[in-house]
Amino acid sequence: MSLPKQELPVIIVGGGLGGLSTALALGQQGRPVRLLEQSDEIAPIGYGVQIGPNVMPVLARLGVEDAVRKSAYYPDSLHLLDAGSGETLFQIPLKGQAFEQRFPTPYISIHRVDLHEILLTACRRLANIDLNQATTVTGFSEEGDTVLVHAADGRVITGAALVAADGLRSRLRTQLHPSDTWRETGYSAHRTIVARDKAPQRMRNRRGVTMLTGDGFHVIYYPLRGGSEINIVGVFQVPTAAEPADKAYQDRIAHLIERAVPEVHDVVGVLNLSRRWPIADREPVRGWHRGRMTLLGDSAHATLQSLAQGAGMALEDAVTLGDLMAAHPGEPAAAFAEFERKRFLRTARVVLESRALWPVYHCAGIEAEVRNKQMQDRKAEDYYRCLEWLWTSAIERR
Ligand SMILES: Cc1cc2nc3c(=O)[nH]c(=O)nc-3n(C[C@H](O)[C@H](O)[C@H](O)COP(=O)(O)OP(=O)(O)OC[C@H]3O[C@@H](n4cnc5c(N)ncnc54)[C@H](O)[C@@H]3O)c2cc1C
Numbered sequence: 177m178s179l180p181k182q183e184l185p186v187i188i189v190g191g192g193l194g195g196l197s198t199a200l201a202l203g204q205q206g207r208p209v210r211l212l213e214q215s216d217e218i219a220p221i222g223y224g225v226q227i228g229p230n231v232m233p234v235l236a237r238l239g240v241e242d243a244v245r246k247s248a249y250y251p252d253s254l255h256l257l258d259a260g261s262g263e264t265l266f267q268i269p270l271k272g273q274a275f276e277q278r279f280p281t282p283y284i285s286i287h288r289v290d291l292h293e294i295l296l297t298a299c300r301r302l303a304n305i306d307l308n309q310a311t312t313v314t315g316f317s318e319e320g321d322t323v324l325v326h327a328a329d330g331r332v333i334t335g336a337a338l339v340a341a342d343g344l345r346s347r348l349r350t351q352l353h354p355s356d357t358w359r360e361t362g363y364s365a366h367r368t369i370v371a372r373d374k375a376p377q378r379m380r381n382r383r384g385v386t387m388l389t390g391d392g393f394h395v396i397y398y399p400l401r402g403g404s405e406i407n408i409v410g411v412f413q414v415p416t417a418a419e420p421a422d423k424a425y426q427d428r429i430a431h432l433i434e435r436a437v438p439e440v441h442d443v444v445g446v447l448n449l450s451r452r453w454p455i456a457d458r459e460p461v462r463g464w465h466r467g468r469m470t471l472l473g474d475s476a477h478a479t480l481q482s483l484a485q486g487a488g489m490a491l492e493d494a495v496t497l498g499d500l501m502a503a504h505p506g507e508p509a510a511a512f513a514e515f516e517r518k519r520f521l522r523t524a525r526v527v528l529e530s531r532a533l534w535p536v537y538h539c540a541g542i543e544a545e546v547r548n549k550q551m552q553d554r555k556a557e558d559y560y561r562c563l564e565w566l567w568t569s570a571i572e573r574r
Pocket residue numbers: 189190191192193194195212213214215224225226227311312313314341342343344346347365409453472473474475479481484485486487488489490
């Protein structure tokens with residue numbers, strides 16, 4: 177027997193930050209929500225994430241601001257250095273009057289496990305959110321006023337609407353745009369968390385987000401969990417065909433950092449080079465929705481990490497979508513069309529500005545010299561002004 181239409185759940189595919197926050201935003205409205213995650217456990221990749229000041233109002237709207245603030249680390253500054261010379265290119269304060277006047281909410285770093293757990297706990301408190309693991313979605317179809325979600329095990333799950341938060345390599349985006357795929361950069365990231373007291377002294381001394389930029393690579397690290405841990409990411413232009421265990425791969429990384437300052441060697445020395453994440457983004461493409469289905473988060477607008485805003489955009493999406501579904505009761509197609517109208521330009525700007533910064537962070541020679549001069553000529557106030565469009569909340573605080 178099928179349920180009456182109004183009782184059918186909104187189906188969310190993907191239990192990442194985008195899917196979970198959307199489940200919470202919709203679940204808090206009292207509507208039935210069913211989240212389908214392919215992994216055996218709804219759990220994040222266990223590293224840190226930076227969350228810009230634009231995102232705290234989103235977390236407040238989701239009712240998790242206090243919990244997040246308690247788990248967050250509050251970096252002093254964003255500090256960019258030239259990996260070859262060690263000179264500072266910019267150091268933008270993330271605390272103090274000038275920052276707080278412009279951005280009333282903090283810039284934080286947080287362990288993904290902590291953020292995920294906060295969202296998951298909030299979801300579990302709501303009986304109307306049904307969290308399903310080990311369910312791989314292969315596609316969807318529409319039938320009258322319902323959407324049918326097809327799982328790899330043959331099940332067909334019926335919903336009132338479908339939100340595809342299935343990440344960068346989204347299958348459901350491929351169903352909407354068959355010829356569109358992710359755009360590889362030829363760079364791969366390696367990630368590690370080390371206990372602060374096990375980290376090299378130079379790294380322990382830094383209290384902010386520190387990034388060293390070099391020819392074909394960058395490394396970035398920042399404290400987490402009250403400063404007791406340090407999250408480290410190293411991004412290298414490496415042969416895509418080689419595996420991290422291959423000598424050619426390791427030799428390439430050694431070659432890239434050969435002439436870098438000792439701090440880079442400190443960082444790479446504690447980095448786990450055995451697992452990599454190939455770095456890719458998506459072309460901004462309109463047409464996120466079809467009828468009762470929409471994309472959200474990375475599946476709609478995956479970005480490079482240059483502005484550290486992929487997760488931030490997924491969280492902003494969640495609250496925006498929740499508001500629009502509430503404003504269009506029983507009309508998900510109208511809500512989804514409005515969602516794309518509201519979110520497309522901001523997220524496309526993040527994607528394209530992040531892409532434009534990529535060669536800036538990885539250039540050499542005269543290009544690097546000019547970059548250094550340009551960056552050093554700017555004051556913190558100039559950077560605040562450039563980031564204002566992004567770091568100002570796009571969400572109404574209620
Ligand atoms: C090295 C690195 C550093 C980053 N740093 C930052 C940062 O500092 N700040 C920031 O804001 N962002 C950062 N990002 C980006 C951020 O991680 C992503 O933008 C964000 O996690 C996207 O969330 P999402 O929920 O849309 O997708 P995902 O987190 O990718 O979640 C997708 C989920 O869908 C599931 N799934 C996929 N396919 C299916 C299927 N067919 N059926 C069922 N389930 C499926 C997956 O298992 C996964 O759980 C970084 C990314 C990288 C790679």
